[in-house]
Structures are given as structure tokens and as C-alpha cells.
Amino acid sequence: MSFSDISIQELASAFMVLFAVIDITGAVPIINDIQNNGRKISAIKAALASYILLVAFLFAGDGLLNLFNVDISSFAVAGSLVIFVLAVEMIFGIPIFKNDGPSGTASIVPLVFPLIVGAGTLTTLLALRAEYHTINIIIALTLNIIIVYFVLKNVSLIEKVFGKGGAYILRKFLGIILLAISVKLFTSNLASLIDIFK
Secondary structure, eight states, X not given: OOGGGOOHHHHHHHHHHHHXXXXXXXXXXXXXXXXXXXXXXXXXXHHHHHHHHHHHHHHHHHHHXXXXXXXXXXXXXXXXXXXXXXXXXXXXXXXXXXXXOOOOOTXXXXXXXXXXXXXXXXXXXXXXXXXXXXXXXXXXXXXHHHHHHHHHHTHHHHHHHHHHHHHHHHHHHHHHHHHHHHHHHHHHXXXXXXXXXX
């Protein structure tokens, strides 16, 4: 990993993918409900916990894959299917992923788990590693966590700015972006897997 690997195109693409998967703006109504129910949310605690867990998984994920004898291309193909399902959920409004984490403090559960650091985000990180340089993913992730912190800190303001209609349109648009990216990930990594067996 070096600064010479920084690519604006990769950075922008990774940023958009992670922004769409984390979907913190789409989670604003959920965050508001949590706060309205008297559960306090620490924006800095949630953002830092999410960042540490995601960066750790970005680097430790390969080790976990090796433990199960799975290569990054195979994981990327599997990840593309998860991203595809996430996109379908966002576009068509079909609830597929369940928020079934254990009860606990609101800053960690359900905010960090599973809203920010969910199965989709973790899978996406490793899928991105098959396509982009690590430094671009880390910068994109850092920018996304800054946005997460800002949204959590100003959740009422964000809801007023976007409104229910704005959040709905943004979610559908990001869903279409995710769908296109999932197809790209699937086709490019499937091709590399086929080449291995030739």
C-alpha cells in the first residue's frame, strides 16, 4: 500500500459503493425512532467503533478467507450477489435483511451492528479489495465515516433537509448504482475464476 496507488477514479467509485451500502441517510428515520424512544446515541462512539471494525476487517478479512481456503475472487463473486440483493431491497422496497442483532446500547446495537457494520458492508469491503488498491478503499471508508458522524450528530437537520421524499429518491438512485456495481464485480471476478480453470 503506497500513496502512488491513489486513483481518483478508484477512490470515487469505492466511496460511492460504500456510501450506498452503508446508506446512513436512509437510516435517518430509524435513528430518529431510536432517539425518540429515549435511547441516547453517541455519534463519536458509533463512528469510531464502526471505523475500527471495518478497517480491521479490511485487513484481517484475507486471513479469515485463507483459513477457509477461499480466494478473493470467489469471495468477490459471493459479495457481488449480496450487493445485488441489497440493491434489489433498496430499489423495490422488499425487506430481505433482518436487523436481528442482540439488544444493547443504541450506539452499538442496532446502530453499529447491523445498520453500519452489517453483512453487506463487510462483504462489500472484501469485494472491493479484489478490484481496487487498499489505500483508495481506506480513504473512501474514512470519508464515509466522517459523513456517518455528521449525520448522527445532526440527524434532525438531515431529516428536514432531505425530507421523506428526498430520502426515498436517494435510496432508489443508490440502489440502481449498487445494482450496476454488483454486475461489474460479478462479471470481472467470474472471468478471472474461469481463467484459473482453463
